[in-house]
Every structure is written in C-alpha cells, then in structure tokens.
Amino acid sequence: DGGLRCAPVPPRDHVVGRQVDHVQAALRQAGSERPGVGRLLQLDHQAGVADGLEALIARILVVGLWLAMGLILVGVALMLATGTDPFDHGAIPPFDLAQIPSEMLALQPVGFLWAGIVLIIALPIGRVMVAGVGFLAAHDRRMALISLLVLLVVLASIVAAIGTGS
Helix, strand or coil, X not given: CCCCCCCCCCCHHHHHHHHHHHHHHHHHHHHCCCCCHHHHHHHHHHHHHHHHHHHHHHHHHHHHXXXXXXXXXXXXXXXXXXXXXXXXXXXXXXXXXXXXXXXXXXXXXXXXXXXXXXHHHHHHHHHHHHHHHHHHHCCCHHHHHHHHHHHHHHHHHHHHHHHHCC
C-alpha cells in the first residue's frame, strides 16, 4: 500500500530508562577522570537502594497491617461465637506476651486480640529496623545512626511502660 509508515515508538519508560543508562555509563567513564563524579555515582546508588528500601518497607507495613486486622477479626469472631459481647466494657484481660501463643492454640479470643495489637505496635519498630539496615547497605551512616537512635528511644519507652505497669 502507498501509505506512510512510521517506525514504532518505544514506550516512554523504555526511552527514559535507556537515556538514564547512557548518562550512568558516561558518569562511570568520567568517574575515573574527574573528582566528584564518583560521589554522584554513590548518590545514584543510594537513591536506587532507597527506592528498593521504601518498596520493601511499604510491603511489610501493608502485609503486617492486614495480618494484624485478620488476627483481631478472628478474635472478635471467637468472642461472638462464645457469646461474649465485644463492646462489653469489662476489665481488660491481662497482657502476658508468653501466653499469647498458647491462648491462640486454645482458640481463646484474647490471644488473637493481643497478637493483633502486638503486631500493630511492632510494625513501626520493624520499619525503623529495616530502614536502618537499608541505610547501612547504602553506606549512609548518618541516617543509619538516626534510625538507631529512634529505635533506642522507642525501646526505652516500651521498657519504661512495662516497668511502670502502664
């Protein structure tokens, strides 16, 4: 046929990705010739690690939240199955971390409820730990130190709360 034919245009992401690859290759080549270019490559590596780290943390938080909500839902369902009103504002059952697994195996609602609550509390702590390890992997000592300090403050708060029985 006599119509005009155009070459297929690659998707925008493919074109941008190829351009980024060319820029990175040029920076690597110039890195041996010019001081300061090596720092740009290090920053580029840190950005790549940070992107992967954020995706990992997001997955952990989402899966953890769904799991915690599932545990709490099972606890509420077991309460309803045993005729216990979930909205009855009686005494709060005692918290004993060591008893949670046996309570869950015995299908006691309190075990599932405490497990869900503990998981919800543990998720931000896990986030700080994963971030700290990621910062160490990216050789970002300053942010790794900040993560460690945040973790120490949170753990000190937990220890203080347990010590006062709060």
